[in-house]
Amino acid sequence: MLELLKRYFGYDEFRPLQAEIIDAVMGGSDTLVVMPTGGGKSLCYQLPALALPGVTLVVSPLIALMKDQVDALKANGVPAECLNSGMSGEEQSRVQTQTHRGEIKLLYVAPERIVRPGFQRFLASIQLSLIAVDEAHCISQWGHEFRPDYRNLKQLRHRAPDTPVIALTATATRRVRDDIISQLAMKSPSVFTGSINRPNLRYAVFPNTDRYDILVERLRKHRGASAIVYRGSQKGCEELAADLDEDGIQALPYHAGLDSQTRQRNQERFVRDEAPVIV
Template sequence: MVANLNSLLKKTFGYDSFRPLQEEIIRAALDGRDVLVLMPTGGGKSLCYQLPALVREGLTIVVSPLIALMKDQVDALQAAGAPATFLNSTLNADESRHRIAGLYRGEYKLLYIAPERLMLSGTIEMLESWKPQCIAIDEAHCISEWGHDFRPEYRQIANLRDQFGQIPMMALTATATDRVREDIATQLRLHEPQRFIASFNRPNLQYRVVPRRSALRQILEVAGKHEGESGIIYCGSRNGTERLAKRLTENGVKAAPYHAGMNAKDRNRNQEAFIRDEIQVICATIAFGMGIDKPDVRFVIHQDLPKNLEGYYQETGRAGRDGLSADCVLL
């Protein structure tokens, strides 16, 4: 088993060895245990459910709150030759039917889906035919009212226990207090879950709190220090993201806004431009907070105060996911 896991790790994901706790989590999942994973952004959470999904027979459902995250991860898996797909509102009717037909034929090992779509009666009926073998719940703190990003639709996921008996579940998050962790386990009705808590020390991130004087000038100084490198700037309002992106572009820094008030097409276009390095900076609200998989973000600036410490940790965690040095600046 050890040799097989390491071989698959290298062949599919390109890594020579597991990061701390990954192998133990994967083994617990393959033993059919319920698992609760608390691991920092950039710590390799996704691999903890992706690799077991490729090993075990049948389909693994991945519940993900963000459409952008689904697409990023499925694109990466498909590029590595792993049979994965997603179902969400960005697909037209023909594309959805094509993917659903593939699921009926057993062509996929991983299905990414949002909680709202998952709990539709029609989806539940299809799941009964697809016979999922595991459910992974990413960004699991969304299920807790005590968390910083509560989403009521996450509460319905536990109903799958009634539908599919003791199908093993894996709940994963990068940010959860003791109270939130207990709430996740209770709400999902996890059965004697094996808990894994990784170190949250990110020594490659340099944190600085800078007195705010001229925010635009200060932001341009940081961006100038990181010329040609990617950065995220968090703003407290939707209008703030658009104003700042415009001012940065006028000052020679290619930037684009990202917030929940934009239509999905524009948001996705700006995100793709950021990931492909067509723009240097994304000016965002917390709508950009979860699951954006770009390893080489070299700076994160908060132009305004974050909502709370958990949110700040999650947002600055977008920086330096490749393990190289990155700056986190709070104005």
């Protein structure tokens, strides 16, 4: 596995818990991973996917997340693709054909696709070696981001009862962890919990007054770096991005109200450092 790690990801050694998690997955164990963002969760299924004989199906809640991961994997020479609602029928057919030919090792999909009869027939026709459920807390009604579509994964588990599952989340209480295990019908899962300490992050609270001026000052202080700014509404995202642009700070809005092409274009420009700020 170290050879694959070096060849595809450029690392000489594993980060904490990664080797143990990968060993559990390769041993065919159902696995639950609770590890903070940036802790290296994705590698825990991406590396096994390269070593296993068939296809690893990755369930992810957002098109943006899928695209980011697929683009990064392709850049490393890993055969990965996604199927999402923003793709044309021709593009989706191409991906399915490549998967049938054994040319794809990781296939990313949204949870709502799982129940579609056509997709279920497609899954029945391929060799499914591993199911990875990203943002697994979305399956729990006790989680802070419960998504009913994630409950569809129970059907997937019933259709592929012998395919091991790895569920991953950055945060989960004991109640949420137990619910994830139950909803995914995980069999005696190996459970790994990483430290939530993030020494690279700094938290600060500022008074509500003059917050726009404080934001501009901070962005200018870190000019050349990238920044993500969160607002509570789509309108707020649009207005703040426009205000920052007027003040000479190139910013792009990103929210569910944008059409898929604009959202994808803004995401790509941000990732390529063509726009340093996304709101």
